[in-house]
Amino acid sequence: MIERAAPTLPGDAIGLVIAHLGKSLAVETARGELLVCQSRRRIIDVAVGDRVQVEATSPDSGVVTAVLPRSTELLRPARGGRTRTVAANIQHVWVVLAVAPEPDFLLVDQILAVSEHRGIAGGLLINKVDLGGDRTRLDVEVRNYAAAGYPVLEVSARAGVGLASLQQRLHSTCSMLAGQSGVGKSSLTNALIPDRSLRVNELSAKSGLGRHTTTTATLYHLPGSGDLIDSPGVTVFGLAQMNGRDIAHGYREFRDFIGRCRFNDCRHLDDMGCAVREAVAAGHLSEARHARYRKLLEKGVSAAFLTSAQPPG
Ligand SMILES: Nc1nc2c(ncn2[C@@H]2O[C@H](COP(=O)(O)OP(=O)(O)OP(=O)(O)O)[C@@H](O)[C@H]2O)c(=O)[nH]1
Ligand SMILES: [Mg+2]
Ligand SMILES: [Zn+2]
Known part of the structure; x- marks a missing residue:
């Protein structure tokens, strides 16, 4: 012994x-x-x-x-106008999607926008590719994210598809899996971390919290090098400390057009001479992504857009 x-x-x-x-x-x-x-x-x-x-x-x-000082922090809104750090010192966030449960792309956009804002690289993992089902909408949306420059990997935790290329992406870096409940974040973690259950058991035993430990974001060491954080499913992510300009930049494919809008304080909605809107109309940008941008902007921060944003230049 x-x-x-x-x-x-x-x-x-x-x-x-x-x-x-x-x-x-x-x-x-x-x-x-x-x-x-x-x-x-x-x-x-x-x-x-x-x-x-x-x-x-x-x-x-x-x-x-x-x-100790952090290199990055992923924030979410908390009670009383405060924020809460979801994870610190991560370099990558992978949003996990699947054909089922039905994807919530507003949630995907939020997570990616917050990550952009925090200097954390985003990407998409399409899990459960072993399942059949209608992928029409999923594929259309995924093409939009790929066109925006996000890496997209097709994987199956169950069938072991795509895990080798995922492993390569996770090598020597700290990444977090995020997304809706039931998309397979923990299953992917299980498939990548051979001694994951040992760790979970050790945590449960030492904390006396039993099953509770699997419902909190948990960091695991990958074989070789690199760390992976499995996080609990979310329905809303929020846009902590982001004004309208930050949200527009959080839609990374808009950035090529933002500087060409007629007015410095363009909100990229129905503003006159908006290059972003024109690009959407011309089919250069995704209409669905722009519609969700509008939703996020109108939901929480439209009033803050002009007051807290700095004019460019
Ligand atoms: N067919 C199929 N099912 C999968 C796959 N990955 C996960 N599942 C199933 O999907 C369900 C949810 O998987 P989890 O790994 O618990 O999902 P999660 O994202 O961790 O969910 P939360 O912890 O609630 O956020 C389970 O029944 C898994 O067996 C896959 O690649 N293919
Ligand atoms: Mg889980
Ligand atoms: Zn504009």
Whole structure:
């Protein structure tokens, strides 16, 4: 039997937050030990992917004393006009879609727009390609995303299709799987991380939270190098801290046209001389994407468009 050494952390050591467990955090130390940690009260927003300073208080637990600066952060709106960090230090977000459940492209657009805004590369994973079913609408939309420059991979967690090319994409980087419930994010994670269930069991045992740990965003190490975060399904993502201009830029294919609009404060809706609208009318941009842009803009931020946006140039 291998005797497990107690963590011998000299004062503070650096750890990686691999999951939020209700009020506590699962932190992995540099030696690979898993500590269930509380955070000091002044540390309010810690997320999966964060690098933290941690003090071990027992072989299984510790205290997070500081959060190190982040390279990226993916934010969502929270109560009281605040924001919440979904994940920190990720370089890629893959939105997972499938022929069933029926895709919500407004949700896809939100996740991609927020990622654009945060300097995180987006992409699409079309899962369950082993299933039959009518893919007409899915294919039309997917072509639009591909034309906008997003990588699109067809995969099947069940049949093992496309997993090798996905693995290549995930190599040496930190990626998150996002999207609706039931599209197969956890199934893909399972297919890519051989010891995933071991990790989940360890988390459940140490936190005493049982099944709960599988409903929180959790970071796994990929074989070789790179990390993968499996996140719980969402129905709405929100557009934290984004004004109208940010949303327009979040539709990345609009950017080629935005500078050619007649007016600096063009909202790219029905504005006179709008190059984006003209490109939609001419078939250079997707009408469906533009209709959803309109929806997002009119929903939350139209008033903020003029007040908080800076004119270009
Ligand atoms: N046919 C088929 N079914 C799949 C595939 N991947 C996942 N499923 C099924 O889809 C269902 C949902 O899969 P999950 O992996 O739990 O989906 P999820 O995206 O993690 O869902 P949430 O955790 O609720 O957000 C399960 O019944 C899976 O067996 C696939 O490639 N093909
Ligand atoms: Mg899941
Ligand atoms: Zn315009």
